[in-house]
Each structure stands twice: as structure tokens, then as C-alpha cells.
Amino acid sequence: MTGMRADCLEEVLAERHGLTPEQLEEARRLGERSGQSIGRSLVALRYIGERDLAQALSQYLGLPLVSLSDSTIDPNLLGLLPAEMALRAQVVPLAMNNGAMTVACADPLDVRALEDVRLLLGKDLHPVVAGADEIKRVLEQHYMDRLIQDIHEQDAEVSGEDLDIADLQKMAGEAVVIRLVNMIFHQAVRDGASDIHIEPFERETKVRYRIDGVLREASSPPRRMHAAIVSRIKILGDMNIAERRLPQDGRIRLRVAERQIDVRVSTVPTLYGEGVVMRILDKDTALRGLVELGMPAATLARFRQLIHRPYGIILVTGPTGSGKTTSLYAALQEIYSTEKKILTIEDPVEYQLPGVNQIQVRPNIGLTFASGLRHIVRQDPDVIMVGEIRDAETAEIAIHAALTGHLVFSTLHTNDAAGAVTRLLDMGAEPYLVASSLIGSVAQRLVRLNCPDCRQPDTPSADALREVGITPQEAAAGTILRGQKCDKCGFTGYRGRAGVFELLTVDDEVRRMIVGRTSATDIKRYALAHQEMKTLIADGREKVLNGVTTIDEVLRVCQRDEL
Secondary structure: OOOOOHHHHHHHHHHHHOOOHHHHHHHHHHHHHHOOOHHHHHHHOOOOOHHHHHHHHHHHHOOOEOOHHHOOOOHHHHOOOOHHHHHHHOEEEEEEEOOEEEEEEOOOOOHHHHHHHHHHHOOOEEEEEOOHHHHHHHHHHHHHHHHHHHHHHOOOOOOHHHOOHHHHHHHHOOHHHHHHHHHHHHHHHHOOEEEEEEEEOOOOEEEEEEEOOEEEEOOOOOHHHHHHHHHHHHHHOOOOOOOOOOOEEEEEEEEEOOEEEEEEEEEEEEOOEEEEEEEEEEHHHHOOOHHHOOOOHHHHHHHHHHHOOOOEEEEEEOOOOOOHHHHHHHHHHHHOOOOOOEEEEEOOOOOOOOOOEEEEOEHHHOEOHHHHHHHHHHHOOOEEEEOOOOOHHHHHHHHHHHHOOOEEEEEEOOOOOOHHHHHHHHOOOOHHHHHHHEEEEEEEEEEEEEOOOOEEEOOOOHHHHHHOOOOHHHHHHOOOEEEOOOHHHOOOOEEEEEEEEEEEEOOHHHHHHHHOOOOHHHHHHHHHHHOOOOOHHHHHHHHHHOOOOOHHHHHHHOOHHHO
């Protein structure tokens, strides 16, 4: 295997899936940024699925392809490999034959990882290929179940509320607690969770992961371990384990599955102990290029024109959790060059952008969006990103910066693109200044995507089609799909998310309407008639007809009155 050339795998993938040179080049660029193979990059870009990559590796290497869902996993063989090594190498031992071990691996081309496993086991390896998602699921479930079983077999019963600080420190440092917390992080990262919730109740502790915007329960540790788990997390987050009566915030930086992960920690006292919520900031999955956001081609082309303008304000609007920051980061990465100085002021700085100067808001010492923005404009920037326009002062300074030759990006909490105009006016901004500075606004929401492994043709009811404005003729000509709920998508039918978008550009007529304080409804009506703007629900409708998502998802995030 050491003599095999990975570029040949690229040819296999291109031939099997009809990949264009542009898609391959995009995957190469992503691989250069993230350090992953082109196959993994194509999966990350959703041009192929995990199973597609496994099938291509099997064909290219001439190795059997196995489905772990149909295989019997021997826990005794799995027990021969430490959890950390198995997860890092993405290897599952399957069988022993004549002193050699058959192992399922996600990437047989990773010779170094397989050699580490061979040296540890002291046995020859016969590799077969399995999907990376299958391997991770089997490993995480096995090691988590085994760990929780070990804990249940221990005799000691303790109550976290009765422990003193020395006891908590001792428990938090025990190997079983460290392994349990590590496994919670591993499972969250493997499943692509954005948040981890650890919640104490009277007789149980619940662990839930927010995956694709929806909470999902996971294997839960024994209730008696709750205080030790919280203390371990507090120690990692440099928080005060002695304080259990007040909320606390912390930050953890750790390495999971060869990836650098930042975690924001928040604890609050509840009736049965401290509740913990951890936001996972995974640069590898969150920093996307513009083409990865899910914008329709026409909207993407118009948005690109906006972000390459020399000055003006561009606003991204939507509720919390709708992907606004991800879109702004994608835009900044797109326009970055060594010839431009880009400054951001954020609350908090979620991801570090190469080549970008980022400032963290600190209200406790007087560093607010407004005060920080005043100083930023003196730093000779070309592009400024303000995390959010929250008040009249910040709006005024942002408008002034745009009028003095800066390109300004920011976010607002409004329902649609046209609502950004009236929101600025409601803050007290002068209409003529808004008309002169605002060049465009984008409204967005996030919809879950049909699982690529179990999606099948679907025939929605006439009532469902009517709710999103799809005619029977459009439905017959489209490709409407729905996930059938498999183990790879956690039996939800969905895996991954993409945006639905509504883009308003400010032309001469919109400027005139802003100066005249025309309502957001009338501005939107004009843009739909005279620009290429589509409403959020219209973009969602197209994604339904293209098999990307479902009617249920579009209606979950979009208002029906947009029809």
C-alpha cells in the first residue's frame, strides 16, 4: 500500500461521481487549509457521501467493502485497542484468523496509523474498508457503554452536594471521570454537535447534543457522577469548582480526533445540581467557503458582487442560531488578500480567521461594540466586521465608517432582508444616511438536509405542497426526497444543514424608498418584482424540489405568510 498514489483515487472519485474540475479544485483548496485528504474534503463539501468515499477506496485499493451495521463486533477484540488509538486511527478489529487480524478502516492509505495499530497488537493486519461514520459510531458506542458499565460496577455511592472541595478535586482527577468527559467530547465532535447539555435531575443525569439545530439524547452517566463530571469540566475551563451557587463561564481548548476544538462553557445552579451547556467551536466544520453555505447560484453571484464593493454596509439578518456569523466569516475569507486590512469586533470571537485582526468585546472594562468601533476606524482598515448592531450609537458609527470609504459587515435581528432597513431607522438613524451607506442585506435561516444515505423519493400530500406553494406540476417535474431514518443520521432522516437566503440589494429606487420611509413590506414587494430577489420560503421551495430538504423543514424555519 505504501506505493499507491492518492491522485489516482481522485480520478476514481471523479469518474464515479461525475465531479467537475471546479469541484475537485475546491476540494484541493479545502484540503490545503484543513490538512485533510481530497476524499475527506469532498465529503465535507457534500459532493460525495461517506459511503461513496468508502466504495471508491475499495475499488481503488482492491479491498473488500464491509457494512459494520451488518457485522458482528466482538467487544473482546475491541478491548485490545485503547480508545484514543482506535478513534485516531479509525480502525475496528473484526476477526482473528491464523494469527492475523482483520480490521475495518476508514482510510487504508493512512499507512502510519495502521502501522501503529500493528505494532501495538503485535499482529499482521488484513484491512477492509468501512465508512468513517460507521467506524466512529461503533467505536464511540462501544467505549462509552463499556465506560458507563465500569462506573456502575463500582461500589462507592456519593452525593455531589455533600462533597467538600478536596473530594471534588480528587474525583475530578480520577481516570474514570477523565475518560468519561473525554468520551462526551469525542461523541459530540463525531456527531457534529454544536452544543453539549449536561442536565441534573432528581434520579438521573441527562446528556444531550444539539445536532443540526435539534437536541438529541445520548448515553447518560450515573447520577452520582454528576458533581465529579461538572468539576472536571470546570477544571478544564479554569473555573472555580468551589462556587456552586452562582453561574459561571469558562473556555476550554482541547484536541479531539486530531482537531483543535474550542469549547465555551456555561454553568448555572439548578434544583438538583449545576447544569452545564458547552458550545463547541470547531473550526474545521464551521469555517466554510461561500459556495458551501447553500446559496442559489443567482443569489451567490449577486452577493459576491456586493462583498467586492469598496465601501458600504452589508447586513446579515436572522434569529439566533441561523448561521449569520458563519456567513460573515465566509465573506471575509472570500475577500481577504494581503492588500487589505480587515478588522473585526465580536462578542465573542468564535473562530480565528487567518490574516484578520479580531477584537473581543469586553463590556466590563468599557470595550463595547460602539467604543471598539470608534477606535477601529482609526486603525486604517479596508474592511470592518461588527458582530452585531445593537444600538443607535453602533449604527451611527457603522454608517459613518461606510460613508468614509470602508466596507462594513454586521448582523441584525430581523425577520427578513427588507426589515433591516426599518430596523436601522427605528434605531434613530437618519433615512438619508441609511440610503447612502446600505448596499445590501441578507436574511437567512438554516434547514436540515435529507440524509444522503437513506433519502428516498417522497410524495407529499396536496395540502403539504400547497403550504409552500408547490403546484402538482412542479412536484411531478421535481425530485422530492425524504430521509427514511437510518442509524447514520441518528434515525432522524436528516444530516447536515444549509441556509435558505433572501438577498435585497439597494438600488436607486430602494434608496428613494428609504428616504421616504417606505414600509419594509413595500420595499420587499418592489425587490421581488424588479430584482432577482427570492423570499426565504421561495428558496426553501427550490431546495425541496431539488431533493435537498423537506417541506416540514422549510415550514419549521420560514413564515407561511411569505407566499
